[in-house]
Amino acid sequence: MVRYISKEEVIRANLTVTASYGQPHFVQQEANLDHVLNSLERYGEGIGDEEEKVVKKAAFLLYHLAHGAHVFADGNKRTSIAAAIFFLNQNGLEARFESQEELAMVVKETAAGHHTVNHLSKWLKGKISRI
DSSP, rough: OOOOOOHHHHHHHHHHHHHHTTTTOBBBBBBHHHHHHHHHHTTTTTOOOOOHHHHHHHHHHHHHHHHTOOOOOSOHHHHHHHHHHHHHHTEEEOOOOHHHHHHHHHHHHHHHOOHHHHHHHHHTTTEEEEE
């Protein structure tokens, strides 16, 4: 059974990432966060393999928080990373990236619309292992 990230956990992730850069924490589109999290629960439900389902859902979360939801005034890309990693971890998976630069580049490209959820899912699949 998939364990989902809560709205409060995503907001807390943004508070953490913005505080680390001395930026203000402000939720500007709470309804968009609600929509992403509600959609996350329905996305990929037809997938029988639990690990594949979790990876696809993590990619969905990463994509939507980084690219279109504009939930927070600052830190949306960093929050998308933190939320996706937390989601993977609470579902027994760990992502290992070759470098912080690689991760930052992929998320920046995602925010700019250069990657799809399917692309991110394939990319994440190559980065995960069971905890």
